[in-house]
Amino acid sequence: MKPTEGAKAGAVFVHTRRVTWGETDAARIAYTARFLDFAMEATEAWFQDRLGVGWYEMNVDHGIGTPFVHARLDFRSPVTPRDTLSSTVRLVRLGGSSLRFAVVGRVGERLAYEAELVCAFVDAAGMRPVRAPDRFRPALEAEAALGAG
Template identity: 75%
Template structure:
């Protein structure tokens, strides 16, 4: 990960790396289809920690902000096994008034494994009613959206 100063735009897209485990596989000895959504969500949560300096638990419990997913679409390109290391690139493709559209792409080496889009909405954690993008995240999200468009 490139060095950056506080408040500066990241120099490259965020990549979350994880080893595919035995527990991720099914009877066919490849990663179970439903695990790919977990891989994508795990990578996006890691993006939040890295790029926004917080995680979903802190946002929900300490700040009263929820970000439930309202849309997910994945395309599967190649199977993976516990011999593979999965690198998922996360890009913020669109910053809306109260939502975020992420584009994810998972690769094992140079082989594209899966790709997709996920959309989450900002909500009041207590009522689950939509709220606008919190001001504390706006500038960083705008930088990420510019990076994601580039």
């Protein structure tokens, strides 16, 4: 997940990646199910960039999971291996334990997909909801303010 941009303070996070041949189907466009992967990959890159920790480390090292409890995805245009996909990730709602993201994928100015993803902080051992950890709250509140704008 190296190709990311957006670490500038106050800037909306953008994850950029090239679409690969292996992600296509018989129609020679990205396979339908890959769009959810694109959105989730961008969201994990957001966690790494904005909170300083990826999902694996959060789960294994800190005992906190972030399973997704809701996903909505609208397809707007196909993408091919000729395309560089830029996915904008915005935290649009910070709840007590939940995070609601708006993820929008574009190839240049062309809209490729729009997604809404909701995850919840949980105790990794018991899978019970927990409040968003205090160490992440300032960054989450700043991102939620940016995402609302």
